[in-house]
Amino acid sequence: MKTAEIAKRYLTYFEKNGHTIVPSAPLVSDDPALMFVIAGMVPFIPYLSGDVPAPYKRAADNQKCIRTNDIEEVGKTPRHGTFFQMLGNWSFGDYFKEGAIRYAWELLTSPEADGGLGFDPKDLWVTVYEEDDEAHDLWREIAGLPEERIQRLGKDTNYWSTGLPGPAGPCSEIFFDRGPAYGIDGGPATDDDRYVEIWNLVFMQYEITNVRSKYDFEIVGELPARNVDTGMGLERIAFLKQGVENMYETDQVRPVLDRAVELSGKTYGANHDDDVRFRVVADHVRSSLMLLSDGVTPSNEGRGYILRRLMRRVIRAMRLLGVEGPTFAELFAASRDAMKEAYPIVEIDYPRISQYALAEEATFLRTLAAGSENLDASIAAAKGAGRERIDGAEAFLLHDTYGFPIDLTMEIAEEAGLRVDRDAFDTLMQEQRARAKADARSRKRQLADTSVYRDLRAQGETVFTGYTDLETASTVLGILHHGVPVTRASAGQIVEVILAETALYAESGGQVADKGVIVGPGYELEVIDVQRPVPGLVSHTVEVTSGEVGVDQPATSVVDAVNRRAAQQAHSATHLVHAALRDTLGKSATQTGSLNRAGYLRFDFSWGQALSDATKSEIEEIANVAVRDNLEVTTRVLSLDEAKAAGAMALFGEKYGETVRMVDIGGPWSRELCGGIHVASSAEIGLINVIGESSVGASNRRVEALVGQDAFRELATERAIVAQLTSSLKTPKDQLAARIAQLSANLKAAEKKIAQFEAKALEGRVPALAAAATASGPFRVVTESVGTAASGDDVRTLALQVRERVGADAVIALGAEVSGRPVVIVATGEAARGAGAKAGVLAKAAAAALGGGGGGRDDVAQGGGTDAAALPAALRAVATALETASA
Incomplete structure (x- = not known):
């Protein structure tokens, strides 16, 4: 039975039993304490808690979820996935334990020919909260389960709460017994992979407070209404009904795994570690596809960071499978084809999705190349120092700065005959995670409790x-x-x-x-x-x-009428800029974010490269022509399906109700779903002045513009600057660009000549510096400050020339001030190096005196810092270090 068929049977069954079928909410959560919908109940929290009256007494849904707290378990167990689908049926003050148990048992055990799921009752076990006699007795009565297949468990497994003040209650879980080939007998209480939890029935009836942990709290009373919250894992049902070993081998996931096998040339089932990697690839590609389809884009923070982490884990796994080149084009296409029956949007929107995926892959492959260079340097340094391992701090730096996976670091180090100090790395990771968790807990405490609004919301919606x-x-x-x-x-x-x-x-x-x-x-x-x-x-x-x-x-x-008018202008201008972008760049340039305030707009859109000046001008002109044409702005409230049929653009990640507000500017030219405030006609915007375009992440660009009076003031300022320049340079404004370019070229040429003169002047000092060499043990030493220099390269050239003249036993240390900062170059001859004079060591000694850092090769190295007045001390430090080297 295919996964989509299981979902269809579930929703059909509950629709026949009086449930409203609710579409899945986006993966991006409305709850400020959550980045994603991590469980099927998240979109229903306001109804379950009583903060908002439920619009229906009973409902059923198939909710998309993302959960990454068990990400390290992905691929290792048959059931852990980052993206999963949770089938749920809900009762808001309607049926309670008896109804929930009766519905669950009937659907699970009814024959497939009758629309059920066809599970054999003898394969099913249930657990109940240890004090819930009512649920125990109902399972005996309704399902006829024998006593030994109903197990009573404690709060840690069979009492549900969020871990925060609010709703809670006992739960009952249904398990499928896979048979003795998968583990020992004894039922779900054995906590063995043999017994797979397939359905959880939560009887939400209490309100808790003084929450000390998820299982340590005080019950303060009954909720305003007793609710039922159930969740049945679609992927778990699918792998059981399809007769495969795990969720990664089901029809919606296996095609990606198979494509990874083909790309790697390896065999699935031949090696445990490789099998885990294949399953990680299959899971994470699907999760990334679904996150991208809901408008999440890769970034270094928040939701975008989670997506980026998933995608990079795919690249890492494929690399460990022996594939170093790009693979996303084929892996994501395989996932698209597997998921499009259940979620047609992944095919409709695939051009945008693949654009982000391929750009992220290309970026990380370059990151891996950069990280590899740093890792190679660490390996060389460790071997040079006679060490057998790479320091954990270095491995953490590779991970934290370059995104270089620790597994890959360990593999490459092992190939070089080294180990990584994994304990030190793990300690640093734990410290970082502890800081992140503390921050998350702080935000959660601040934002999560909305129960204070419950009584106010119960009085009705605020009328806007x-x-x-x-x-x-x-x-x-x-x-x-x-x-x-x-x-x-x-x-x-x-x-x-x-x-x-x-x-x-x-x-x-x-x-x-x-x-x-x-x-x-x-x-x-x-x-x-x-x-x-x-x-x-x-x-x-x-x-x-x-x-x-x-x-x-x-x-x-x-x-404030003045502020409101300016905000209206900015919001309507945003719609015009969006339409102009799509006119110019094509339909794939879709909105990913925006900010509108009085006189200013910021618009983020999916695009993989910077816009040329000509393109920016074209977008600005199209938007201002729309202003000039005084296009009518109209709004209509209609059903979501009607709006989409009319061509209205919906924003990815936004949650829409059954009715929506559609805003037209010039009819279908700009048609978007929007609840914002707008002008009555485009001419009221006045003027749009695009002031910037920049990158805000891989395949994401940002346009900024001033609007209305603010746009005029900016242009007036620019006009005043142009007038001042034309007066100062005595040049007509249409020739200003050429005149400034000429002056800039003349300035660069003059700076080049000055640099040449300075370099020649330095070169002229070679004989005198060489003659100043003094004997110090086995070395002939020059430690001199040469004043100011145009660049560190000029000082380096001078030091090398002096070394050549002094001879093989030379140790040359020259100090200079370059752009206000001190630099010391150390150069050593071959015989000097043989006697212990290492330029890198000497440069570090100089840098320490300068308050900075330094190092380099044994023959030539550089040190620098911030205190130019300390150059004499830095040169003395070189002499002192040299005495130690020769001792």
Whole structure:
């Protein structure tokens, strides 16, 4: 049974049983404490916690998930994957334990011919929380399971919570017994791979607080409604129903594994370590494909870093399999073909997806080349010093700076006959992870608890009137001070205020929040920020500037009209720039992010190379022609399917409801889904002035522009600069570029001549410097400061010429000031080196006196620092070190 067929049977079954089928949310989580949807319940958290009323009593879904906390286990067990699909059925205050157990058992054990999954009841075991007699008895009654196949387990396995204050409850898990060939008898309590967990039924009925750990907390009472949250792992069901050994061999994953086998020329099943690598490749390519399809792009932080790590682990695994060249073109195509039946977007959007994937691969292959050079140097240094291993700090530097995988470092070192100090490396990694986890916990504590908004949200959605009104009379529903509900706030306090209606725009879709005030009888509040802490609720962060505000008082939200108009201009201008980019570059130039504030826009888009000046000018002109043509801006609210059918662009990673707001500028020329504020016609934008274009990561570019009055002021400033230049240079403005280029060329030529004169002057000092050589043991030594020099290369040339004249026993140390910084060049003759004078060692001694670093080869080396006044001391340090070398 194919994976897509299993999902179809699941959703069909629950739809027949009165469940609303909910589309999968994007992998990118709305929860600020989470980067990704890590479990099927994440999109339903506001409903499960009661913060937001559920729009349905019962639902079912197939939710895409990404989880990387067990990334090191991928490929080693039959069930660990970074991307997985979680089938779930949900009850919000409707059925509870009996219904959940009955539905699960019926679907699992009904014959395939009747639409079920066809599991043999004798192969199924269940676990229940040790104190949950009700669930135990229901399994006996509904499923007829014998006592020995119902196991009672403790909180560590059969009590669900997030590890934070909020909802919790006992759970019951269903396991499939793979048979004695896979492990010992004894049921799920043996924690053996023989028993595969396939379904978890969470009976969410309590609210917990004082959470000391995931399993140590206090129950403070029942939730407002008892809920059911279930999750059945689609990949686990698939590998059991398809009769294969693990999830990596199922129909949605195996094609990538097979292609990796073909590219490597190795055999799957012949070597354990290679098999793990093949499975890592198959899993991570699919995960990367799905993350890219949901708008995540590779970067060095956040979600983009997770994606980058997955992709680089693929490259590392393929390299360890013997493939050093690019492979993503074939591996990602194989994953696309395996996933497109379930997720058609991966085929539709594949040109963009593959652009990012191939660019990331090319970048990391270059990184590996750079890291290899540094690793080769470390290996040479270790061997030269007679060491048998590479220091853990060096390996960590390769990993942290170059992204060079430790496994690859160890493999290359082993080929060279060396070991890596893995313990030291692991210690540094643990310290880094501890810092990251502490930071994550801090953010989670600050952002995760939204239960304080539950009662406010229960009163209904905040009505936003700002599309048509700049002032709206309303009522204060609630006030929060430091996250705690209060009844009043007085002058000087900063609090959150919740209104029943508001004209103030909450930050979203790249548009920053409105500025403005909230006024009422005897008080005024300055609006600092406007956000949506939970879906449907708008919170205003305000400073009470006068009077005292209280709950249930009248309140009028007043938008700063000047700021709003400028923000509208910027947001509409962003749509025009987007359309102009697609006109110029093609449909693959899609938006990946934006920021709109009064007078300014920033627009990120997928593109693999810098834009030429001509292209930037063309984009700017197309956008301004649209402004000139005074295109009508219209908005319509319609269903998501209707909007997509009309050609509206949806942004990757954005979550849309069943109804959406579609914004047209000039009809279909610019048609996007957008909840932001816009002008009524394009002429109101005034002017768009593109001021910059830059890279923001592999295959990602950024355009910045000023809009309206800000754009005019920038052009006026540039006009004043041009006028000043034409006056100073006595050159017409149309000839300024050529005149400045000529002056620049003349300046470079003059600097070159000066450098030549300085080099010749230095060269003229060779005889005198050579004559100044003094005997010191077996050496003839010159330690002199030569003043200033144009470059370190000039000083190096001088030192080599003096060494040649002095002879084989020469030790030359010349100091100079180059661009305000001290430099010492040390050159040694062959006989001097034989007697112990190593230039690299001497240069390091000089650099220490200069407050910097240095080193190099035995025959010539360089040291430098920051304190030019210390050059005499640096040269004395060379002489002292030389005396030690000859002792």
